[in-house]
Structure formats: C-alpha cells, structure tokens
Amino acid sequence: AHLLDGRASAGASVDSARQNLAATFVNAFVNAGFGQDKLMTVPSDASSGGSSGNWLFKNKEHGKMSAAASLGMILLWDVDSGLAQIDKYFHSTDNHVIAGALLGVGIVNCGIRNDCDPALALLSEYVGREDACIRIGAIMGLGISYAGTQNDQIRHKLSTILNDAKSPLDVIAFSAISLGLIYVGSCNEEVAQAIIFALMDRSESELGEPLTRLIPLGLGLLYLGKQESVEATAEVSKTFNEKIRKYCDMTLLSCAYAGTGNVLKVQNLLGHCAQHHEKGEAYQGPAVLGIAMVAMAEELGLEMAIRSLEHLLQYGEQNIRRAVPLALGLLCISNPKVNVMDTLSRLSHDTDSEVAMAAVISLGLIGSGTNNARIAGMLRNLSSYYYKDANLLFCVRIAQGLVHMGKGLLTLNPYHSDRFLLSPTALAGIVTTLFACLDMKAVIVGKYHYVLYFLVLAMQNVTDCR
Amino acid sequence: MAPDPNSASGSGTKDEASVKVPAKDPKKKDDKKDEDLSEEDLALKQQLELYVERVQDPDPGLQKVALESMRTEIRTSTSSMTSVPKPLKFLRPHYGTLKAYYETMPDSDLKKYMADILSVLALTMSAEGERESLKYRLLGSEGDIGSWGHEYVRNLAGEIAQEYAKRQTDEASIDDLMELVQEIVAFHMKHNAEPEAVDLLMEVEDLDLLVEHVDATNFKRTCLYLTSAAKYLPGPDDMLVLDIAYMIYLKFEEFPNALQIALFLDNMQYVKQIFTSCDDLLRKKQFCYILARHGITLELDDDMVPDDDDRYALQDIVNNVKLSEGYLTLARDIEVMEPKSPEDIYK
Numbered sequence: 001a002h003l004l005d006g007r008a009s010a011g012a013s014v015d016s017a018r019q020n021l022a023a024t025f026v027n028a029f030v031n032a033g034f035g036q037d038k039l040m041t042v043p044s045d046a047s048s049g050g051s052s053g054n055w056l057f058k059n060k061e062h063g064k065m066s067a068a069a070s071l072g073m074i075l076l077w078d079v080d081s082g083l084a085q086i087d088k089y090f091h092s093t094d095n096h097v098i099a100g101a102l103l104g105v106g107i108v109n110c111g112i113r114n115d116c117d118p119a120l121a122l123l124s125e126y127v128g129r130e131d132a133c134i135r136i137g138a139i140m141g142l143g144i145s146y147a148g149t150q151n152d153q154i155r156h157k158l159s160t161i162l163n164d165a166k167s168p169l170d171v172i173a174f175s176a177i178s179l180g181l182i183y184v185g186s187c188n189e190e191v192a193q194a195i196i197f198a199l200m201d202r203s204e205s206e207l208g209e210p211l212t213r214l215i216p217l218g219l220g221l222l223y224l225g226k227q228e229s230v231e232a233t234a235e236v237s238k239t240f241n242e243k244i245r246k247y248c249d250m251t252l253l254s255c256a257y258a259g260t261g262n263v264l265k266v267q268n269l270l271g272h273c274a275q276h277h278e279k280g281e282a283y284q285g286p287a288v289l290g291i292a293m294v295a296m297a298e299e300l301g302l303e304m305a306i307r308s309l310e311h312l313l314q315y316g317e318q319n320i321r322r323a324v325p326l327a328l329g330l331l332c333i334s335n336p337k338v339n340v341m342d343t344l345s346r347l348s349h350d351t352d353s354e355v356a357m358a359a360v361i362s363l364g365l366i367g368s369g370t371n372n373a374r375i376a377g378m379l380r381n382l383s384s385y386y387y388k389d390a391n392l393l394f395c396v397r398i399a400q401g402l403v404h405m406g407k408g409l410l411t412l413n414p415y416h417s418d419r420f421l422l423s424p425t426a427l428a429g430i431v432t433t434l435f436a437c438l439d440m441k442a443v444i445v446g447k448y449h450y451v452l453y454f455l456v457l458a459m460q461n462v463t464d465c466r
Numbered sequence: 467m468a469p470d471p472n473s474a475s476g477s478g479t480k481d482e483a484s485v486k487v488p489a490k491d492p493k494k495k496d497d498k499k500d501e502d503l504s505e506e507d508l509a510l511k512q513q514l515e516l517y518v519e520r521v522q523d524p525d526p527g528l529q530k531v532a533l534e535s536m537r538t539e540i541r542t543s544t545s546s547m548t549s550v551p552k553p554l555k556f557l558r559p560h561y562g563t564l565k566a567y568y569e570t571m572p573d574s575d576l577k578k579y580m581a582d583i584l585s586v587l588a589l590t591m592s593a594e595g596e597r598e599s600l601k602y603r604l605l606g607s608e609g610d611i612g613s614w615g616h617e618y619v620r621n622l623a624g625e626i627a628q629e630y631a632k633r634q635t636d637e638a639s640i641d642d643l644m645e646l647v648q649e650i651v652a653f654h655m656k657h658n659a660e661p662e663a664v665d666l667l668m669e670v671e672d673l674d675l676l677v678e679h680v681d682a683t684n685f686k687r688t689c690l691y692l693t694s695a696a697k698y699l700p701g702p703d704d705m706l707v708l709d710i711a712y713m714i715y716l717k718f719e720e721f722p723n724a725l726q727i728a729l730f731l732d733n734m735q736y737v738k739q740i741f742t743s744c745d746d747l748l749r750k751k752q753f754c755y756i757l758a759r760h761g762i763t764l765e766l767d768d769d770m771v772p773d774d775d776d777r778y779a780l781q782d783i784v785n786n787v788k789l790s791e792g793y794l795t796l797a798r799d800i801e802v803m804e805p806k807s808p809e810d811i812y813k
Contacts, residue, residue: 023808030806033793038807077790113763113785149763185732225732227701261697298697383812400811407802409793416759417726420693425761457761461793465759 015390017060021067022394024059025452026401028070032410032459035078040071041085061096062447065133068100069453072107076456082108083118099137102126103450106141110456111425119145120153127157135161136174140450143178147425147457150183158182159194165201170448172198173211176218177432181457185224185424192233195219199240199248207243210442213282216248217435220255221428230256246283251435254290258431259422261297266305269294273312273320281319285438288312288323292330293431297422302331310343322354326434329362333430333458334413336367336375345378349385357395357440364399369462371408379403391445398444398452411462412455418466429457511556514539518560522567526576533579540586541613554590561591581606586614589621600625604642611646612653623650623662627669640670648675655679660688664695668703673710677717685718693727705731712736716743725753729760741770750776754783 023039031037039055059067068089075082086108089101102123109119119141126138139161142154158175161167167175176195183191195218206212216237223230230252237248250272257265272287288309295305309324309331316324325347332340344366347359360382367375379400386392405412414426436443436451443451517539520532539553557564561584568584571577585602592598599621611619626643633640647670654663667673680688692711696704708727715724721744728736737757744750750771757764764784771777782788797803 026808026811030808030811033790034797034803034805035790035794036803037805041805077786077793079790111758111761111786112789114787148761380812397808397812401808404806404811407797407806409797409800409802417756420726421729421760423759423761460759461789461796463796465756 017058017063018390018394019397020055020058021063021449022397022401024055024063024067024070025398025449026404028073029401029405030407031074032406032456033074033076033078034407035075035081037074040067040074056097062133062449064094064096065100065103065137066450066453068097069103069107069137069450070100072104073453073456075108076110076459077108077112079109079112079114079118083122095131095133098126099131099133100450102134102137102141103144103453104141106144107453107456109145110147110459112145113149120151124153124157127161132168132171135171139171139174139178140453143174143181144429144454144456147181147428148184150186150188154182155179155188155191159191162194162198163201169202169206169209170211173214173218176215177221178218180218180221181425181428181432184221184428185226187223187226187229192219192222195222196233196236199244202241202244204241204243207241210439210446211448212244213247213438214432214435216244216251217255217432219248220251221431223252223256224424224428224431225256225259225422227256227260227262246281247286250283250286250290254286254293255431257290258293258427259297260294261301262294263301266291266294266301266308270308270312273316277317284316284319285323286435288316288320288327289330289431289434289438292327293427296331306331306337306340313343313347318352318354321350321352322358322440323438325355325359325362326437329358329365330430330434332366334366334368334370334411336370336372338374340366341375341378348378348382353389353392354440357392357445358437360392360395360399361402361437361440361444364402365412367399367403368412369402369405369408369410371404375403376400391441394445395440406459406462409462410459412458413460414458416460416465423458426458426460429454507552510539510552514553514556515560518557518564521564521580526574529576530579533576533583536583537579540583541615554587557587558591561587575607578605578607582609582614586618589618595628597625597629600629600646603646611649612657616657616659619650619653620662622646623666626650626666630670643670644672647672651675651679655681655684655688658684658687660684661691664688664691668695668699668707673706676710677713680714680717682718685714686720689714689720689723716740719744721749722752722756725756729756729762734764737764738770741766747776750780751783754780757784758786758789 027037027039035041042054056064056067068086071086071089072082075085083105086101086104089097089104092098092101105119105122123138123141126134127142129135139158142158146154158179161175162172162179176198179191179195195215199215199219202212219233223233234249234252237245237252240248250269253265253269269287269290273284273291275281275284291305291308295301306328309327312320313324325344328340328344341363344359344363348356348363350356350359360379363375363378379396383393383396383400386396412426412430414423414430415421416423432454433451436448436454442448514536517532517536520528521536523529523532540551564580564584564587568577568580571580581602585599585606588598588602599618603622611622626646630640630643633643647666650666651663654660654666663679664673664676667676676688689711692707696707699707708731712724712727712731715721715727716739721740725737725740728740740753741750762784766777766781766784768777771780794803
C-alpha cells in the first residue's frame with residue numbers, strides 16, 4: 001500500500017512513470033502469448049486513436065516505446081492478430097510509439113517463419129528513417145524476427161548502416177547485435193568484416209560509451225559455439241584500440257566456446273578474472289559471463305562453475321562482482337536452485353547498487369516461468385525493502401514479471417531434448433540481455449530498457465520437446 | 467578399504483569362515499598357512515604343487531595332463547572374482563618357477579598352453595606395468611578369450627591400452643593387438659559391457675570397429691554411453707564419438723535420436739539424410755517439432771519429403787505456424803487464460 005501513495009516531491013511524476021514502465025514489462029511477461037491483458041488490449045472506448053493507448057500514455061518518452069512493444073509480446077506468435085492490433089500505432093505522430101510498434105512487430109513474429117515475410121515487408125523501410133528511435137525499433141525488430149535465418153536482404157541493409165559514418169552510435173550498436181542474431185553461429189565473413197570496420201571506425205570517446213560494448217557482442221554471436229572458427233577474427237581484434245581490445249577478446253572467446261563445456265577455456269577465463277586492477281577492468285565482465293556460457297554445457301561443469309563464481313565474489317573487484325549474479329542467472333536459468341537463490345538473495349542487499357540490481361534481475365531469471373513461491377516471496381520482501389529506491393524497485397518488478405512469465409507456461413531454458421541440445425537463437429537472446437545488463441544504470445534503468453525484450457528469443461512453451 | 471585387512475573377509479566364501487586369516491596378507495600368511503587351511507584347501511594346494519612339478523617333467527604326456535588339470539582348476543574358479551580364487555592363491559609362489567621353465571620349453575602346443583596359464587596367473591601376480599598377462603596371451607593358443615572369465619578380459623584390455631600407448635611412441639606395429647581387441651570387444655558387447663568395449667576402442671583409437679559389433683539388443687546402451695561420454699572428451703574425439711553414435715542410430719532406424727545428434731553436430735547433411743532415410747510421415751512430423759524447438763530455419767525439399775501436400779504441412783510445423791494455436795489450447799486446458807495485472811503479481 002505504501003507503494004500507492006503519491007509522493008509529493010518533484011520526482012513524483014518521474015517515479016510513477018518509472019513504476020508504470022515496470023508495470024508495462026510485468027504485464028508483457030506475464031501475459032505473453034495469451035493475446036489478452038488488462039492494460040494494452042482492453043477494448044477501446046470512443047473513437048480517438050490510441051484509446052487503448054490509455055495505458056500507453058501513462059508512460060513517458062522512451063517508456064512509450066517499451067509500452068507499444070509490449071503489445072507485441074502479449075500477442076506473441078499470433079502473427080495475424082498481432083499485426084492487426086499493432087497497426088494502429090503506425091499512425092501515431094509520436095516517434096517513440098512508432099518505434100515501439102516496429103519492435104512489437106518483430107516480437108510477434110519471433111520464431112515464426114512465413115514465406116510472405118510480413119515482418120520484413122513492414123520493417124525494412126523504417127530502418128533508414130531519420131529518427132534514431134524508429135531506426136532502432138525497426139532494426140531490433142528485424143534482428144528478433146529473423147534470428148538464425150541468415151537473411152541476405154537484411155544483411156545488406158544493416159551492413160550499410162554499420163558502415164555509414166553518419167549513423168548514430170546506438171543505431172550502430174543495435175545493427176551489430178541484430179546482424180549477430182540473424183547470422184548467429186554462421187561464422188559469416190562478410191558480416192564479420194562489416195562489424196569489425198564499424199568498431200575500427202569508432203572514436204576514442206565513443207569507445208567509452210556503454211552501448212559500444214554491444215558491438216563486439218554482435219561479432220561474437222557470429223561464432224556462437226563454433227570454437228576454433230573464431231580464431232582468425234580474434235587475431236584481427238588484437239589490432240583494435242586498446243580501450244576495446246580486451247573486451248572484444250573476452251567476448252569472442254566466451255561466445256565461441258559457449259555451450260561446449262571446454263574446461264581449458266573456463267580456466268583461461270578464470271585466469272583473466274584473477275587479474276587485479278584498481279576497480280576491475282571492463283573486460284572482466286564478459287569474462288565472468290563467459291565462464292557461465294562455456295560451463296553450462298553439462299551438470300558437473302555447471303556446479304563447478306557456480307562454486308568458482310562464488311569465489312570470484314570474494315576476491316573480485318567491481319566489474320567482476322557486478323557480472324557474477326548475471327552469470328549465476330544464466331547457469332540456472334528457469335531452474336531455481338536453492339543455493340544460488342540464497343547467494344543472489346544475499347547479493348540483492350549488496351552495498352554496490354549495480355551488484356544488487358544484477359542480483360535482483362537474476363533472481364527473476366532463475367525463477368523465470370516457474371511461479372516459484374520462494375523467489376516470489378523474496379521479491380516481495382525486496383519490494384518493501386527498496387520502496388524508496390526507484391532503480392532497485394524497478395528491477396524487483398522486472399524480476400517479478402519474469403518469475404510469473406506466461407503464467408508458468410513459458411520457460412527461458414535454451415536447452416531441450418533431455419538437456420542435450422542448445423538452441424543457438426535462444427542462447428543468443430539471453431546472452432544479449434545479460435551483456436546489456438553489465439551496465440544496469442545506462443541500459444536497463446537508463447533509456448534502453450527495451451533490450452529486455454531480447455529475452456523473447458528464448459521464450460518457449462514449457463511443454464515443448466523437453 | 468577397511469583399515470584392518472583381517473576383518474575384511476566378510477565377503478569371502480563359506481569356506482573361508484573357517485580360515486581366520488584371509489588371503490590379503492600373503493607374507494603373514496605363509497607361516498600360518500598350512501595350519502589354518504581346511505582339509506580341502508590343503509588337498510588342493512598339494513595337488514597344485516604336484517601339477518607344477520609334473521609340468522616341468524621331461525615327459526610331454528605328463529606335462530600335458532598336468533597343464534590341463536591346472537587349467538581346469540583355474541577355470542572353474544575364475545569366472546567371477548570377489549576375492550582371489552584359491553588356485554591362483556596357491557600357485558602364487560610357483561609363478562616364478564613356471565615362468566623360468568617356460569623360457570626353457572621348446573615351441574609346441576604345450577608351450578602355448580603354458581603361456582595361457584601364465585597369462586592368467588599374471589593377472590594377479592605380475593608386477594605393475596609389466597603387462598605380462600598380455601605378453602603371454604599373445605604367445606599362447608588363441609582360444610575363446612572369455613573362457614578365462616570377465617576379470618581376465620578386463621585386465622587384458624587395460625594392458626592393451628598401456629601397450630598401445632607404448633607402441634605408438636615406438637612406432638611399432640599393432641596388428642597383433644588389434645586382433646585381440648576385436649575379440650575383447652566382441653566379448654564385451656555380448657555380455658552387456660558396452661561401455662568397456664567403447665572405452666577399449668577409444669584407447670586404441672579405432673572406434674569404427676564398434677559399428678560391426680552392435681546389434682539390436684545393445685545399440686541403445688552403446689549409443690547412450692557414446693553420447694554421454696562425448697561431453698567429457700577432448701576434441702576431435704568428442705565429434706568422432708558422436709559421428710559413430712549417429713551412424714549406429716541410423717543403422718537401426720532410431721531417427722529421432724539420430725536427428726538430435728545431427729543437430730548437436732550442426733550438420734545439415736545429416737539432417738537431410740535422416741529425412742530421406744525415413745519413410746514414415748508421422749515420424750517426420752516428430753522431426754519437424756524438434757527442429758522447430760531448436761529454432762532452426764530449414765527448407766524442406768522434394769528429396770526430404772516427396773509428396774507436395776505433406777511437405778507443406780511439415781514445413782508449417784518447422785515454421786511454427788501453429789505455435790500460437792497450440793499454446794492457447796494448452797492455456798485453455800489448464801484454465802489460465804484469465805489475464806493478470808501487475809497488481810496481481812505484486813502481492
């Protein structure tokens with residue numbers, strides 16, 4: 001109840017916009033695929049365009065993008081209905097709404113193949129527009145709906161953007177990611193070249209931006225699980241600017257050996273994490289995630305990795321400690337192990353707020369789609385504990401949405417068939433979200449929160465091909 | 467593992483209940499041996515000692531009888547090993563003698579029989595790393611390898627692995643070893659010891675031989691072992707092992723399992739091969755569901771699915787066209803269609 005009383009301070013409207021954004025995500029995750037909810041698909045009254053936009057306009061600015069896109073998640077996999085209902089947003093004058101609609105179209109089509117390529121038809125013309133938000137919406141939508149298809153047409157469009165000097169940084173970052181998703185595990189040289197050039201063309205100051213770090217990830221996704229095939233590209237990455245070089249190395253290594261269980265690489269990554277720097281170095285974030293990505297292949301390695309990660313918490317610096325909860329989240333995704341639950345619970349009270357935020361989100365990840373009562377209880381307590389902290393409260397809400405994802409009918413587990421097969425597109429979606437979470441403040445609780453929608457790539461009916 | 471060997475004889479035979487001090491402590495035993503043995507044991511011991519003498523007799527007739535008797539004694543006791551069988555126990559002190567005598571024997575069938583016996587004795591009596599059991603086996607008569615018991619075969623397999631490694635470094639021929647390997651693999655596969663057969667073949671780097679030894683009764687366990695072991699093997703063995711498993715599954719028409727391996731190996735040729743090898747439409751539908759779950763984009767062509775209508779239907783499955791329908795049907799069955807609001811979740 002204390003959440004509902006309006007705070008009289010000047011931050012009140014920001015806070016409630018932030019709360020509404022959280023509710024938007026919760027609503028999207030929980031009702032994913034059902035085609036009906038209480039916020040976005042309520043029948044419109046009267047004529048005005050955007051009346052089911054009543055909820056939409058309770059969000060501000062970029063929040064509207066996530067809100068519009070949430071309709072895509074609610075209508076997940078129902079292409080006909082989805083496109084029909086999202087269509088009205090294309091007539092909006094608000095760029096954020098259009099951007100969200102584009103993203104929503106991509107989400108609806110996620111995993112569905114159609115000879116008519118409705119997503120491509122709708123989204124491609126927006127990719128070259130003026131407004132950065134709209135471009136990102138379209139680009140991300142394409143990446144999600146065409147993940148794994150190796151679509152040439154899209155490749156041309158996105159490569160052009162990558163190598164256009166006038167493209168803004170965030171547009172480039174999302175293009176790299178989308179290309180990585182579309183060509184996941186293909187080792188495609190042309191795409192690799194395009195992304196490499198994009199990295200090389202970035203200025204010093206740009207290399208320090210949080211979103212820039214997604215560009216090496218786009219490159220890495222091309223080699224997801226392909227082991228030695230990454231070597232040639234890894235050689236090239238050694239020539240990059242030193243600000244991004246090691247980050248790129250770690251990302252490529254982690255992606256290339258993801259899902260292989262390769263012990264030597266895990267040890268290599270642990271070695272990198274053992275290096276001591278003042279505040280830890282940025283590259284150690286991907287290294288920590290890499291440990292999880294590589295070791296998740298089989299049960300024993302997974303258990304050992306969990307233990308190693310907990311050791312890292314004791315000795316590691318900032319960047320490492322922020323990544324550990326995320327790595328734990330990956331290892332136990334949709335699989336709430338009690339010991340990991342307890343570790344994350346402890347970390348959710350960490351003095352470093354980025355660590356706490358990562359831990360909270362990871363609690364959501366490990367419980368995703370499980371309706372786990374224990375985690376739900378922990379999150380409820382956290383919501384009271386953090387009622388004054390807008391960022392942390394936001395994370396708690398997201399986590400709650402994840403735990404009740406699809407009302408228990410969905411899972412984020414990328415493994416299937418007796419945990420023998422790993423779906424590359426699913427893993428790519430999870431990994432992208434995690435890499436984005438390495439910088440919670442700038443991305444998740446910043447203005448790029450919609451990267452959470454990358455998780456849709458991993459959403460599967462929990463009864464399918466277990 | 468018990469710290470006190472004297473109390474470890476609980477699992478021994480009923481006979482040993484009368485023998486307070488079991489065979490685990492030979493030095494101490496030697497003095498007490500004669501007094502503590504039961505009458506039967508004493509008789510056996512003396513009988514064996516007689517055989518040992520007779521074997522060294524210049525008369526080949528006597529030798530033969532002695533050898534055969536010794537052989538029979540050992541055979542009847544070595545089929546399973548919970549503790550060292552008595553004949554082996556009693557022959558222990560004579561091992562050296564017999565070995566020395568062997569060296570003096572002229573080449574003959576008898577020598578081969580002797581080698582057989584020495585091979586079995588070496589099981590418990592040769593020094594670590596000497597690989598004497600193997601050495602004498604190669605010199606002995608070829609006979610049914612299993613007739614000496616499981617433990618013998620297992621031990622031999624272990625020695626072959628060591629010998630193989632040594633021969634690799636020496637770049638010597640391994641043909642004689644490979645013959646033995648074939649026999650051992652055949653033996654293991656017939657006796658439900660597939661993992662051991664696979665292990666041996668991996669040691670001698672010749673897994674291809676496995677395919678001829680699998681039959682309808684043991685291929686499932688074999689493939690299960692192969693796919694589980696693949697996770698723990700360094701490359702390129704991990705891929706090799708899975709390839710063999712794939713071929714075996716294909717041979718026995720276990721298509722869904724073969725498909726899983728094909729997807730694991732990310733080998734589209736294999737995937738196509740499975741479609742073309744299988745005629746059953748229902749099974750093909752199953753493949754399509756697996757492919758859809760995996761998130762794979764695949765165009766089915768006429769080789770894979772000859773009939774046009776079937777192909778469209780199957781392509782729809784791969785493309786997840788009805789995913790939403792299935793999901794909503796499930797939701798209705800479980801009665802969770804009712805939309806939930808964030809407030810419902812927060813409390």
